[in-house]
């Protein structure tokens with residue numbers, strides 16, 4: 001997609017962090033922007049904060065884990081701006097727990113938001129984008145955790161691996177239709193992902209606070225420090241805009257992570273070499 005002005009972008013998780021930065025970048029590029037989020041107070045503040053960057057900004061309350069909620073948010077977008085062209089399935093949450101705490105509630109919550117939420121976005125918007133025929137682009141926010149699950153036995157990494165797999169399959173199927181797909185794989189970015197528990201619905205139980213001296217407690221403290229020192233979300237959003245323009249599938253933002261990717265692929269190649277003999 002090479003033209004942005006006058007087109008419409010729909011961004012989930014738009015009230016904070018990477019989603020809000022995407023909204024700002026799209027507004028600066030002259031797009032109409034719909035920010036969709038479960039956290040309504042933060043959403044209202046986010047919409048207000050973007051009014052200086054572009055006049056056509058709308059916020060819609062949306063829980064991506066609920067397909068009907070995504071449908072309603074889409075309908076509100078069509079009613080406000082007409083056709084939607086760029087869809088960022090970006091909302092995400094993190095909940096960890098190593099082998100000492102394999103919580104089903106954590107798994108359900110993280111997979112419902114990070115994986116099913118992406119699927120609900122595709123199911124809702126794909127028929128619309130195909131029907132209007134003006135072209136479009138899906139951006140799915142995965143993570144470097146999709147390339148390396150060294151953080152441990154984690155629903156987060158599983159959800160992000162799955163988002164990459166979905167994006168690869170979708171990209172091949174949508175290319176002939178003139179619809180692009182990008183999968184964003186950042187490492188640490190300065191956002192509120194470390195406080196994901198603020199948006200955890202009751203049906204998934206409560207976020208456990210681990211003993212700070214335990215292995216998982218120490219790991220979480222290390223992650224918090226890395227997030228604090230992470231990339232600015234607006235740098236990530238600028239990369240995404242370029243990737244949409246140039247129709248790039250994989251979008252990386254942290255070149256230093258290359259070593260970890262190389263290590264993983266080298267281990268896979270070595271295992272294949274052993275079979276070949």
Ligand SMILES: NC(=O)c1ccc[n+]([C@@H]2O[C@H](COP(=O)([O-])OP(=O)(O)OC[C@H]3O[C@@H](n4cnc5c(N)ncnc54)[C@H](O)[C@@H]3O)[C@@H](O)[C@H]2O)c1
Pocket residue numbers: 012013014015016017018019036037038039042062063064065090091092093113141142143144185186187188189190191192193194195196199227230
């Ligand atoms: N920050 C990082 O270091 C980092 C690294 C890699 C990937 N990511 C991914 O980036 C994406 C954006 O996260 P962020 O880092 O900006 O964190 P963030 O917490 O600042 O923003 C996430 C947004 O998602 C919203 N959200 C949560 N559950 C939702 C739901 N059920 N429905 C709708 N909205 C919901 C939150 O309210 C919040 O506004 C996530 O998918 C995350 O996994 C973040």
